[in-house]
Amino acid sequence: MNDEAQSPTGEHVVGSVAAVRAGKATKAKIGARKIAVFACGDDIVATNGQCPHAGGPLHDGEVEGTILTCPWHGWTYDLRTGACEEDPDLTLEIYPVRIDGDDILVKI
Ligand code: FES
Numbered sequence: 532m533n534d535e536a537q538s539p540t541g542e543h544v545v546g547s548v549a550a551v552r553a554g555k556a557t558k559a560k561i562g563a564r565k566i567a568v569f570a571c572g573d574d575i576v577a578t579n580g581q582c583p584h585a586g587g588p589l590h591d592g593e594v595e596g597t598i599l600t601c602p603w604h605g606w607t608y609d610l611r612t613g614a615c616e617e618d619p620d621l622t623l624e625i626y627p628v629r630i631d632g633d634d635i636l637v638k639i
Pocket of ligand 1: 602
């Protein structure tokens, strides 16, 4: 797990581009906040690491296309928008990502 490696710009390194593109979702922490990082097509997407339904560990979820499925109860989230198919009132937080070499950087 990456834990609070912070760049001079206030961004936090949350993972390795090569590892995530190889299909290995990763997790990190920024302060007390858990982050999950996925490859989604050509994009790298960073989200809240805890499922908005009941806190499931989203880095252990499955990604198919742009849809992330939570490992606990199978609810699904669109990684482009955060929209939850099962409950329209829930939205998965998605954080802006910047790539620097092999580093995936997030600023929250
Ligand atoms: S905790 Fe994710 S679907 Fe229930």
